[in-house]
Amino acid sequence: MDTFMNSLSIFKNHAIWIYLLKGIAFTLVVSIIAVVIGILLGSVLALVRNYCYAPKGHFIKRILTTVLRWIATIYIEVFRNTPLLLWIFICLVFCPYPSIFQHKMFGLSSAEIKLLFKGTVALVLFTSSVIAEIIRGGLNSVAEGQIEAGKSQGFHMVQIMIYIVLPQAFRNIIPTLLSQVITTIKDSSYLANVAVIEFMARVKKLLSTSYNYNGTGTINVSDVFVLFGFAALVYFIINFSLSCVVRRMRKA
Template sequence: MDTLGNSFSMLKNPAILKFIMQGVLFTMIISVAAVLFSIVIGTGLALLRNYCTNKKTGILKVLSVIYIELFRNTPLLFWIFICVVFCPVPGFANKQMFGLSSVNNKLLFKATVALILYTSGVIAEIVRGGLNSVASGQVEAGYSQGFSMIQILWYIVLPQTFRSIIPTLLSQVITTIKDSSFLANVAVIELMARTKQVLSSANRYNGLNAINVSDVFVLFGVAAAIYFVINFSISMTVRNMQKAR
């Protein structure tokens, strides 16, 4: 019990708490950025897959299918390592920002790109399901009113699509937040990576000059609790939306 008490005492250290909370912030920034970009890319892919059916645009449908199936059927961790090795980094990400070194910012950018690539393939199929739920008569009605295809998609099809997929989309947000923990494998400074860093130096803070099993349970237990609180809040939002429908 004394050992467990020493492990919990680390959580009273303001520096450790601040370090972990910064990890929570980076987790949310990465997840929000990944979801927003993935919605844009995924929507484009879904539209190409559904509506590029003639000879002139058929190649776009083929390319969208290849993209979606490639990223949906391969592991996220694989793409994280691929992006860390091969993804180019723009100038703005190759600087000291957010209190991080240029090296950490480069890794953060590359890992976020991997998460966007992977998540956009999943969201594309979610959006496509929503597109398929819109009656074909809606498109015909739009044409009868003199709308172009772009206007039909923008004013008629997409609003109905996103209204129908909001619960599923929020469920994917939960998955993306959890998937961000994979970034800890390439030393990106999000919640899981920072938890591992605190654990690696726990002997300096627990007063025992050694890392104990209780340190693992306490630190990773705190990380799990944080993930649970964030994701459970979103999950309850999804549940309330489904009840309201």
């Protein structure tokens, strides 16, 4: 019991709370970026894969639309059916990064910023492929008659997608999309494997130095339970709160 209380005493240090809260902020920022870009890119991929067809007789247009459709299909299937961790390591090695990230920002070193950028790129690539299939399912749930009705009103295809099809599709996929948002927040913890200073990485780093804060001079088993238990609680609160907010929005 004394050992467990010593582990809990880690949280008496004000600097540790600041350190962990910054990690939570980085996790949320990375997740929001991945979800927002994932929805935008996923929408384009889903639309291309579903509706990129040229009228018969237009040979050049048919070639272009076929190429675009195959590019979208290959992108979705490759990223969706391979592990996120694989793409994190690939981006870590091969992904270029803008020169702006060669300077210190947000209290992080240039090396940490570079790793954060590359990890975010991997998360965006993976998330957009999954969201694309979710949106495609929503598009398929909209009756084809909606498109014909739009054409009868003089709308062209882009207007039909923006004003008629996509709003209905997104309304139908809210529960599934929310599930993917929650998954993305949890999956951001994979970035801890490349020393990105998000929440989970900071918890692991704090655990490796917990002997400086628990008053025993050694790392105890209870430190593992306390710190990882705290991490699990934080992820649960964030994701459960998100679920409750969306549920209320749907009822309103």
